[in-house]
Amino acid sequence: MDHSHHMGMSYMDSNSTMQPSHHHPTTSASHSHGGGDSSMMMMPMTFYFGFKNVELLFSGLVINTAGEMAGAFVAVFLLAMFYEGLKIARESLLRKSQVSIRYNSMPVPGPNGTILMETHKTVGQQMLSFPHLLQTVLHIIQVVISYFLMLIFMTYNGYLCIAVAAGAGTGYFLFSWKKAVVVDITEHCH
Amino acid sequence: MDHSHHMGMSYMDSNSTMQPSHHHPTTSASHSHGGGDSSMMMMPMTFYFGFKNVELLFSGLVINTAGEMAGAFVAVFLLAMFYEGLKIARESLLRKSQVSIRYNSMPVPGPNGTILMETHKTVGQQMLSFPHLLQTVLHIIQVVISYFLMLIFMTYNGYLCIAVAAGAGTGYFLFSWKKAVVVDITEHCH
Amino acid sequence: MDHSHHMGMSYMDSNSTMQPSHHHPTTSASHSHGGGDSSMMMMPMTFYFGFKNVELLFSGLVINTAGEMAGAFVAVFLLAMFYEGLKIARESLLRKSQVSIRYNSMPVPGPNGTILMETHKTVGQQMLSFPHLLQTVLHIIQVVISYFLMLIFMTYNGYLCIAVAAGAGTGYFLFSWKKAVVVDITEHCH
Numbered sequence: 001m002d003h004s005h006h007m008g009m010s011y012m013d014s015n016s017t018m019q020p021s022h023h024h025p026t027t028s029a030s031h032s033h034g035g036g037d038s039s040m041m042m043m044p045m046t047f048y049f050g051f052k053n054v055e056l057l058f059s060g061l062v063i064n065t066a067g068e069m070a071g072a073f074v075a076v077f078l079l080a081m082f083y084e085g086l087k088i089a090r091e092s093l094l095r096k097s098q099v100s101i102r103y104n105s106m107p108v109p110g111p112n113g114t115i116l117m118e119t120h121k122t123v124g125q126q127m128l129s130f131p132h133l134l135q136t137v138l139h140i141i142q143v144v145i146s147y148f149l150m151l152i153f154m155t156y157n158g159y160l161c162i163a164v165a166a167g168a169g170t171g172y173f174l175f176s177w178k179k180a181v182v183v184d185i186t187e188h189c190h
Numbered sequence: 191m192d193h194s195h196h197m198g199m200s201y202m203d204s205n206s207t208m209q210p211s212h213h214h215p216t217t218s219a220s221h222s223h224g225g226g227d228s229s230m231m232m233m234p235m236t237f238y239f240g241f242k243n244v245e246l247l248f249s250g251l252v253i254n255t256a257g258e259m260a261g262a263f264v265a266v267f268l269l270a271m272f273y274e275g276l277k278i279a280r281e282s283l284l285r286k287s288q289v290s291i292r293y294n295s296m297p298v299p300g301p302n303g304t305i306l307m308e309t310h311k312t313v314g315q316q317m318l319s320f321p322h323l324l325q326t327v328l329h330i331i332q333v334v335i336s337y338f339l340m341l342i343f344m345t346y347n348g349y350l351c352i353a354v355a356a357g358a359g360t361g362y363f364l365f366s367w368k369k370a371v372v373v374d375i376t377e378h379c380h
Numbered sequence: 381m382d383h384s385h386h387m388g389m390s391y392m393d394s395n396s397t398m399q400p401s402h403h404h405p406t407t408s409a410s411h412s413h414g415g416g417d418s419s420m421m422m423m424p425m426t427f428y429f430g431f432k433n434v435e436l437l438f439s440g441l442v443i444n445t446a447g448e449m450a451g452a453f454v455a456v457f458l459l460a461m462f463y464e465g466l467k468i469a470r471e472s473l474l475r476k477s478q479v480s481i482r483y484n485s486m487p488v489p490g491p492n493g494t495i496l497m498e499t500h501k502t503v504g505q506q507m508l509s510f511p512h513l514l515q516t517v518l519h520i521i522q523v524v525i526s527y528f529l530m531l532i533f534m535t536y537n538g539y540l541c542i543a544v545a546a547g548a549g550t551g552y553f554l555f556s557w558k559k560a561v562v563v564d565i566t567e568h569c570h
Binding site: 233235236237238340343344346351354355356358359362363364366367 | 423435437438439441505506507509512513515516517519520523524527530531534535
């Protein structure tokens with residue numbers, strides 16, 4: 001009987017148990033991914049709630065029990081919270097380390113016909129400075145974490161997606177309230 | 191007959207019709223995903239234009255006709271537009287609900303040798319306040335929508351990707367023009 | 381021998397070479413994706429380092445040699461760098477093209493009991509203006525690039541993920557140092 005047409009699709013019938021197809025790391029170039037050790041799995045394309053065979057970013061990290069899923073939930077929740085905190089920390093770090101670089105003034109029309117003297121104080125950092133280097137490293141960490149959270153959400157696993165969203169909300173609640181829009185009000189001393 | 195090597199790959203030849211392999215929800219732990227009902231499908235890894243068997247986030251939501259694709263296009267377009275509007279709405283909500291928390295002043299060198307008295311007015315919200323709670327809820331909604339748009343783009347379906355990009359552009363055009371960088375100019379009343 | 385259970389999973393054994401299953405573009409509606417030409421591949425679900433059969437966004441774009449991977453690395457690196465630069469360029473463009481739209485003043489309690497006259501100068505753009513139209517087009521480009529970088533990171537290919545993160549860091553380092561938080565200090569001319 002010709003299975004070929006449907007085999008790839010129907011193998012997931014209810015009594016099959018999906019075994020992760022772990023590769024034996026081979027160095028031969030003939031290996032499907034050029035020496036890499038990666039397990040191939042059919043990827044769920046819709047949200048589901050399950051805890052069997054859920055791979056999390058790294059090939060060794062496979063969730064198979066409810067307990068492991070609970071642990072992953074907490075880890076993902078904390079990662080999402082950390083991500084929100086990192087964003088806020090970077091903002092306040094940026095404000096603290098800013099030095100004023102340039103002033104330029106220009107007259108602008110103010111309310112009821114008055115003339116306002118608008119002075120633009122451009123603040124920033126020196127490119128080759130420790131604060132900017134630190135911000136750059138933190139930026140890379142922030143980018144990588146955001147992609148990790150994306151890849152986790154991409155598993156379509158309901159528990160993990162809730163962990164990402166709940167962590168983001170909790171992190172925002174805890175860290176973003178003072179948002180600290182620092183508003184400079186400066187005027188010449190008379 | 192040698193199935194093993196190419197089975198997983200060749201089943202998608204031109205005259206096969208890809209049937210979504212719907213699971214019969216079983217509670218038995220033996221089910222591949224621990225009871226969850228999720229359909230497994232090979233995932234396109236490059237952009238394509240088609241409207242057959244396109245699953246959209248939830249297992250019941252499968253696009254199969256041009257009409258259904260058109261409907262999905264409009265829905266995704268509106269979701270992307272709503273996302274842009276939500277971002278702007280949150281910003282203006284944040285500004286309105288901000289209360290000034292702290293003032294601190296310090297002398298800073300101004301242009302042409304003058305001394306400027308710089309007063310930092312830190313604005314923000316109380317953590318345990320309704321405005322901040324509202325912002326937190328909106329933040330979670332914003333995060334979830336951004337991931338949904340990501341998952342939609344991840345289908346590699348050309349129509350849906352265009353809907354996401356076009357919705358984002360239209361939303362930006364309609365909501366972001368007044369960007370409203372509110373600049374505080376405050377001075378002591380003489 | 382019972383292939384069915386593991387067929388979809390075990391075809392990736394070490395000596396198999398994964399051939400991209402390219403479709404012959406057919407117009408018949410029976411085609412799995414409604415006429416589209418997209419290749420189906422099992423998607424790695426964990427990070428790996430390899431350069432065989434790595435598809436990059438478009439069906440013609442398949443990496444198969446170390447040299448091609450090096451080329452893709454540079455291209456992805458530059459795209460991620462361009463993305464950071466685009467964000468900063470848009471910010472400064474926005475500041476330059478902003479016109480003041482509205483003033484409104486209100487008394488607010490200042491430090492040590494003084495009364496401050498707070499004037500909010502709302503700046504922005506006219507909706508139907510060239511600067512806003514330009515910002516909208518740039519916004520769409522920025523959104524599409526961000527999704528492309530996401531899809532690249534989603535290949536779980538170690539080299540490409542490093543290229544995305546490194547490009548983002550380099551771009552941030554080169555373009556974001558002057559961050560230019562323009563602070564307006566305006567006061568009435570006496």
